[in-house]
Amino acid sequence: MTTATVSTPAPVSARHSWPGLVFGLILLAVFTILVAELDLAIADFFKAQGVTRNPFEFPLTAVIIGLAANGLLRLIGLYTFIRPAVRTELYLKIGLVVLGARISLGDLLATGAGGLIQAFIMVASVFFFTWWLAGRFNLAPTLKAVMASAVSICGVSAAIAAAGSVMAKKEEVTYITALVILTALPLMVLMPPLADAMGLSPVVAGAWFGGNIDTTAAVVGAGTLHSPEAQQVAAVVKLSQNVLIGFVAFALALYFTLRVERDPNQRPSPAIIWQRFPKFVIGFVLVSALASAGAFTPELVKEMNRAYEWAFALAFICIGLDFAPGALREMGWRPILVYLGATVFNTVLALLVASVIFGTLRLGGA
Amino acid sequence: MTQSVPARRFSLSEDWLATLIGLLIVAIIGLGLIGPGPQSVTLKAKPGESVDKTARSLDGWKVSATVGGEKAAVEGAPTQLLDAQVYPFVCEGGQMIAEAVDSSLSLPPGGTYLTLTNNCDAEVSLTYTTDYAIRWPLFGIFKR
Numbered sequence: 001m002t003t004a005t006v007s008t009p010a011p012v013s014a015r016h017s018w019p020g021l022v023f024g025l026i027l028l029a030v031f032t033i034l035v036a037e038l039d040l041a042i043a044d045f046f047k048a049q050g051v052t053r054n055p056f057e058f059p060l061t062a063v064i065i066g067l068a069a070n071g072l073l074r075l076i077g078l079y080t081f082i083r084p085a086v087r088t089e090l091y092l093k094i095g096l097v098v099l100g101a102r103i104s105l106g107d108l109l110a111t112g113a114g115g116l117i118q119a120f121i122m123v124a125s126v127f128f129f130t131w132w133l134a135g136r137f138n139l140a141p142t143l144k145a146v147m148a149s150a151v152s153i154c155g156v157s158a159a160i161a162a163a164g165s166v167m168a169k170k171e172e173v174t175y176i177t178a179l180v181i182l183t184a185l186p187l188m189v190l191m192p193p194l195a196d197a198m199g200l201s202p203v204v205a206g207a208w209f210g211g212n213i214d215t216t217a218a219v220v221g222a223g224t225l226h227s228p229e230a231q232q233v234a235a236v237v238k239l240s241q242n243v244l245i246g247f248v249a250f251a252l253a254l255y256f257t258l259r260v261e262r263d264p265n266q267r268p269s270p271a272i273i274w275q276r277f278p279k280f281v282i283g284f285v286l287v288s289a290l291a292s293a294g295a296f297t298p299e300l301v302k303e304m305n306r307a308y309e310w311a312f313a314l315a316f317i318c319i320g321l322d323f324a325p326g327a328l329r330e331m332g333w334r335p336i337l338v339y340l341g342a343t344v345f346n347t348v349l350a351l352l353v354a355s356v357i358f359g360t361l362r363l364g365g366a
Numbered sequence: 367m368t369q370s371v372p373a374r375r376f377s378l379s380e381d382w383l384a385t386l387i388g389l390l391i392v393a394i395i396g397l398g399l400i401g402p403g404p405q406s407v408t409l410k411a412k413p414g415e416s417v418d419k420t421a422r423s424l425d426g427w428k429v430s431a432t433v434g435g436e437k438a439a440v441e442g443a444p445t446q447l448l449d450a451q452v453y454p455f456v457c458e459g460g461q462m463i464a465e466a467v468d469s470s471l472s473l474p475p476g477g478t479y480l481t482l483t484n485n486c487d488a489e490v491s492l493t494y495t496t497d498y499a500i501r502w503p504l505f506g507i508f509k510r
Contacts, residue, residue, distance in 0.1 A: 036502050090384050097388025101396075283385035287392050296396050299403025303395050306500035
């Protein structure tokens with residue numbers, strides 16, 4: 001059975017270093033305070049210019065701080081030491097569970113239903129398009145699988161899940177992680193003003209971000225840069241896409257066992273679907289249900305908003321810290337071209353599908 | 367010969383860990399363990415009008431007011447509101463004044479009472495707010 005897991009890109013030895021974890025967390029807290037302070041200063045600057053809405057919100061500031069810290073820490077040789085604290089996905093998932101308090105169960109179900117329909121269309125189309133394109137460029141089957149999963153589902157998490165299913169090399173995951181970040185950052189910054197320029201409603205804009213941008217952190221970032229409503233829709237649409245990880249991982253494991261490795265004695269178990277299911281979605285739905293049942297006052301929900309802002313800021317800083325430009329040089333230009341081609345296809349198709357499902361048909365509570 | 371069996375280590379996947387931490391944060395905030403969340407009570411009164419509202423009995427309130435749309439100071443405004451007390455405010459001669467608490471009034475517990483009487487010529491507003499327990503930013507070190 002091909003269900004071996006690939007660990008996160010952090011070196012295993014680094015992930016278990018307690019001093020590194022503690023020091024890294026302190027450093028991240030300092031960076032987050034810096035982000036928050038800069039965010040206030042930037043907002044004040046724009047206010048003084050007569051611009052009431054800060055166009056340079058905290059996700060962008062956080063990523064820039066993370067990228068700067070990344071370069072600096074590598075330069076002084078501290079990067080590997082603090083690596084155990086760089087847990088983008090963990091902070092993001094914590095934030096998403098808390099974000100559940102702001103989204104009513106009714107909205108969640110409505111947006112989630114539209115999101116699921118969109119997710120099925122997007123995942124199937126983008127996965128097979130990337131698979132086909134990667135075949136044209138003669139990429140290795142394992143790299144094809146990891147890349148197609150990353151572009152079509154949810155970036156790094158999907159890459160790791162797919163890598164476990166097809167026994168991909170660790171370098172392939174590191175490489176895809178770098179590509180995911182490299183493409184997600186410009187999309188996070190450019191898509192909100194593009195959505196405004198095209199006159200998209202916040203709901204359609206959020207669905208577009210959620211359907212297109214690979215990594216969940218950047219999806220939330222783009223939504224935050226656009227509007228609270230877009231952030232909400234983007235997060236739910238992306239989560240709808242995330243829940244398909246398990247099914248894709250299972251299908252890939254089955255395909256690689258029977259078609260690539262051609263070993264009929266080893267069949268993957270459907271248990272992989274549950275193993276790969278993003279369990280934090282359960283927490284997110286539970287918190288949303290509690291909030292819908294009136295368990296929290298509006299003031300307490302506001303306090304929770306502050307809590308998830310902190311978690312998201314940590315995640316955004318970690319996106320910058322996660323970026324490994326060196327990994328891109330190792331595999332040459334062909335995979336980069338495939339990834340960029342798939343991203344363009346994803347962007348255009350997501351705009352079309354989001355406009356139809358959330359705009360024309362209004363299946364997502366628009 | 368007995369073989370040593372490696373000790374089982376309990377480990378939690380990232381998903382479950384994130385879920386537990388997220389739910390813990392929600393429980394701590396949701397149960398009010400770090401406070402009731404940011405409060406805001408605003409009273410608005412037209413000339414000659416009297417209005418009242420209830421607020422939570424808390425310490426650390428910030429007070430602001432406007433007279434005719436212009437910011438105005440509130441003389442003697444209490445920042446700690448005690449349970450079952452009435453805090454009267456009045457606008458006189460274009461100025462907002464906090465009057466002495468009338469402790470002779472018998473009111474049910476479970477809140478504090480703010481009253482605003484407008485004897486001025488313009489509309490007035492009085493706002494009582496409290497901060498978030500979770501600060502964004504945490505310390506405001508660079509701003510202040």
